[in-house]
Amino acid sequence: MTATAATNGWGKSQLVWSSLIFIIVAHILAIAGIVHIVTDFSWWTLGLGFLWYLFSGLSITAGYHRLFSHKSYEAHALVKLFFLAFGAACAQNTALKWCADHRVHHKFADQDSDPYSVRDGFWWAHIGWVFHKGCERPHVSCSDLEADPLVQWQAKHYIAIALFVAVVIPGALGFFWDDALGAILFAGFTRLVWTWHATFSINSVTHRFGKKTYCKNESGMDSGLVALLTMGEGYHNFHHRFQTDYRNGIKWYHYDPSKWLVFMMSKIGLTRKLVRVPQKVIDNARAEVS
Ligand SMILES: [Zn+2]
Numbered sequence: 001m002t003a004t005a006a007t008n009g010w011g012k013s014q015l016v017w018s019s020l021i022f023i024i025v026a027h028i029l030a031i032a033g034i035v036h037i038v039t040d041f042s043w044w045t046l047g048l049g050f051l052w053y054l055f056s057g058l059s060i061t062a063g064y065h066r067l068f069s070h071k072s073y074e075a076h077a078l079v080k081l082f083f084l085a086f087g088a089a090c091a092q093n094t095a096l097k098w099c100a101d102h103r104v105h106h107k108f109a110d111q112d113s114d115p116y117s118v119r120d121g122f123w124w125a126h127i128g129w130v131f132h133k134g135c136e137r138p139h140v141s142c143s144d145l146e147a148d149p150l151v152q153w154q155a156k157h158y159i160a161i162a163l164f165v166a167v168v169i170p171g172a173l174g175f176f177w178d179d180a181l182g183a184i185l186f187a188g189f190t191r192l193v194w195t196w197h198a199t200f201s202i203n204s205v206t207h208r209f210g211k212k213t214y215c216k217n218e219s220g221m222d223s224g225l226v227a228l229l230t231m232g233e234g235y236h237n238f239h240h241r242f243q244t245d246y247r248n249g250i251k252w253y254h255y256d257p258s259k260w261l262v263f264m265m266s267k268i269g270l271t272r273k274l275v276r277v278p279q280k281v282i283d284n285a286r287a288e289v290s
């Protein structure tokens with residue numbers, strides 16, 4: 001590593017001011033969205049915020065994560081388009097970059113190259129890495145995504161798509177019930193910041209708190225509580241052990257709306273080739289740990 005190359009961790013890697021300022025402004029607007037909904041309540045604005053939370057949250061979990069990063073199932077082009085549009089509205093980077101970081105996270109979990117390793121600290125894993133340059137990542141192939149024209153389309157028009165879905169559409173819809181500003185603030189920014197912290201809690205909370213049910217040698221843990229906040233992504237120990245499985249919560253009582261969505265879509269032909277690790281293999285992994 002050269003003298004100028006960044007490393008991971010607070011104070012060691014280069015601060016990206018534009019990212020930090022965007023994060024601060026988004027949090028201020030998110031708080032303004034809460035104040036607005038409390039002081040000038042509208043069921044329509046509240047409902048839109050919830051709908052945008054569902055659409056964008058699932059686009060990260062079922063889309064960016066389980067479909068694009070892990071290829072745990074195949075999806076119709078319209079489903080991909082939806083996930084790419086609402087995924088952009090989460091301002092967590094293009095699918096291409098998000099997945100590249102995520103593949104490195106799995107391949108080098110808890111090592112120096114892991115971009116959001118909890119070894120660099122809880123808050124680093126949560127949000128610090130987002131506004132720092134971090135160390136140069138080892139190459140992990142994303143040629144499958146680079147060859148996908150829809151993924152390339154999103155990468156090319158990322159900011160325009162993000163603004164259109166996160167700001168323009170909520171504003172235009174809110175106009176119909178005379179609350180365009182409230183819709184932008186609440187469905188745009190309050191929803192955005194909520195989705196950020198939900199996603200980030202996977203990298204921080206589930207790598208620090210929870211249960212190691214299926215593998216002991218990585219820091220990812222299972223947390224039903226985090227699953228409630230993250231569309232089912234909290235079963236992170238299972239996920240680190242069986243990355244290609246389209247499920248994260250495998251028991252019937254596990255809260256995993258991302259799994260339910262993918263499964264339901266398979267029944268109407270929108271998704272297919274859902275990967276399920278054989279139960280015997282899962283049971284063996286569990287027995288090894290206990
Ligand atoms: Zn992880």
Ligand SMILES: [Zn+2]
Pocket residue numbers: 065069070102106239243
């Ligand atoms: Zn993953």
